[in-house]
Amino acid sequence: MPSNTFGIGEAARRGGVSPDLIRYYERVGVLPRAPRTAGGFRYYTDETVARLLFVRNAIRFGFTSKELVGFLKARDSGRPPCHAVRAAGQRLLKEMDEQMLRLQAARAAMAETLAAWDERLDKTPAGAAAHLLTMLPDAPRATQRRFAGRRRRDSRARSH
Numbered sequence: 001m002p003s004n005t006f007g008i009g010e011a012a013r014r015g016g017v018s019p020d021l022i023r024y025y026e027r028v029g030v031l032p033r034a035p036r037t038a039g040g041f042r043y044y045t046d047e048t049v050a051r052l053l054f055v056r057n058a059i060r061f062g063f064t065s066k067e068l069v070g071f072l073k074a075r076d077s078g079r080p081p082c083h084a085v086r087a088a089g090q091r092l093l094k095e096m097d098e099q100m101l102r103l104q105a106a107r108a109a110m111a112e113t114l115a116a117w118d119e120r121l122d123k124t125p126a127g128a129a130a131h132l133l134t135m136l137p138d139a140p141r142a143t144q145r146r147f148a149g150r151r152r153r154d155s156r157a158r159s160h
Contacts, residue, residue: 016056
């Protein structure tokens with residue numbers, strides 16, 4: 001094993017991710033496969049950690065690992081993907097704007113429902129059931145607890 005190298009646990013600690021996420025990134029191709037010791041253990045360098053941080057930040061920005069693989073392959077083959085990256089970033093912003101509109105509409109519907117519940121509660125005798133849940137509107141999916149209206153493919157990446 002060359003000097004200035006370390007194992008997957010240390011790489012994960014330095015990158016702020018889990019060892020499983022590093023293995024996943026290697027499997028999907030956003031990180032190169034790590035060299036191995038004679039005993040079969042992966043080892044990493046500071047360069048790998050820099051790439052790991054780059055990938056982590058790109059995924060937090062909203063790119064999928066599949067998109068990153070495409071960008072990186074294009075770059076590595078001498079075709080800078082700058083315009084594709086910019087277009088994908090614009091698409092992400094548009095999706096975010098659309099999601100925010102859905103959330104604003106869902107919030108308005110929720111506030112309206114709460115106001116109706118307040119009216120019903122004011123008219124309901126103490127100790128009697130107000131049947132508030134029967135008043136729930138047919139709400140759009142944006143009101144569900146999982147607010148991410150976007151892809152779930154990289155949820156592993158976002159949770160680490």
